Amino acid sequence: MAKIQTPQPVRGTQDMFGETEERFAYVVATFERVRRLYGFKGLQLPVIEPTAVFARSLGEATDVVSKEMYSFEDRGGDSITLRPEFTAGIARAYLTNGWQQFAPMKLSVHGPLFRYERPQKGRYRQFHQIDAEIIGAAEPAADVELLVMADQLLKELGIDDGVTLQLNTLGDTQSRDAWRAALVGYFNDHKGALSEDSLARLEKNPLRILDSKDPKDRPIAEAAPVIDDYLSGEAQNFFGAVTAGLNAAGVAWTRNAALVRGLDYYRHTAFEFVTDRLGAQGTVLGGGRYDGLIENLGGKPTPAVGWAAGIERLAMLIDERPEELPTFVTSEQEGQEKNVVAVVAALRRGGLAADSITEGSASKRFEKARKKSNGVVLLLSASTDFDIELTIKRIGDWRQQPSEKVIATALQSRFDVLAAEVDEANNYTPYRLNSRS
């Protein structure tokens, strides 16, 4: 008989479980809490969008659009793309749902994204981001609010240490275009000295030559025209207001005049929270202002700012998460399964995580319960039709604090007291024997 081959997972995808999943869930939960503090509404969006949503907004020449999208024709012949980022889909939803009426809108999303890239640490083909956007707000206060929120999120995740906020302005469209033209001219004059990669960038995205890592390019990049010389007075004032706001809010930042973002839609504020703890994947959270995007999708000119952060990258940076384990219930003798079920149900109804073991010998049961528990094991030692005698075992400090017995009647009301007592044991407060009442 031919052996059945188990299909391998798709390259660049991952199955998350245990510690990895705990970290992931913690990042999402923290984000959900923090975004509410700032009044950002949640969103649920489709994973698939018409290909045009991304092609028009990110820029046809960007790597994401030209070679990294999962695009396919569906059975109706429409070109569909698995979303490679959030911003374009949010802008599309804003327009097709007529959300202009709610502007300015503070929105947040999280979920899976797809890019066909070479996988490595912190880079996957299916990856996940948290994302926050403010649509319909032209004032620098919106940029500041998003950055302050990002800063608080990273602090609450405990990863602000070693992560720095790099900030730049790309100016308004006129400033950006003038600067870009100057850069192209400058780099063309130094074509001979540029690396091969940068020669390709000169055609596609000349701004990116500025943060090339190639030592050949560094001296040329460092002597290149700087955006500051091309900023209009308005753009200067805007950037000044953003930095003043950050200072007022106590958010640390550093200017990085070479910081340009990869996607075409960015204007004015551009920023990245970077770390050196993730190898080649230095950016942990990044974003900026994209005042031109909504127009590109057929809407009226609408100012907007936003950022996104990779959940996997954040999850790799946070401290170890203690696994959340339940209280365990087991019995000393055989034939107590029914009462074990009753006790576990009572604990769960009382809001406590609980589980049970009924298989195996008494010593194996206790051993297993001990290992899988949160440190509290309820040992059901005897029972009558009305009473269940339980011993509360606190693993770890049994020498100092002898385990104590509690008797619960089988009446439902009495189980509430039991739940409260187990809750106390879970919290390692001094245990108090509760006499039968």
Add this chain to the structure above:
RNA sequence: GCGAUCGUAGCUCAGUUGGUUAGAGCGCUGGUUUGUGGUACCAGAGGUCGGGGGUUCAAGACCCCUCGGUCGCCCCA
């Protein structure tokens, strides 16, 4: 898409210049011991040595191809 490196049990790894039946620890399963029960002991299950081809009397080891992981480049969160 380019370069480098690695792949042996569920996990972490050992495996000599190619040489009998591929090992250890942890984990898992069963048992013994103990007895308000834990750190002891015994036994067992579990391996296409990533996959395919080649060299050889003989390949986990050497060669080629391929798949996958990791690290850079690129890109980006």
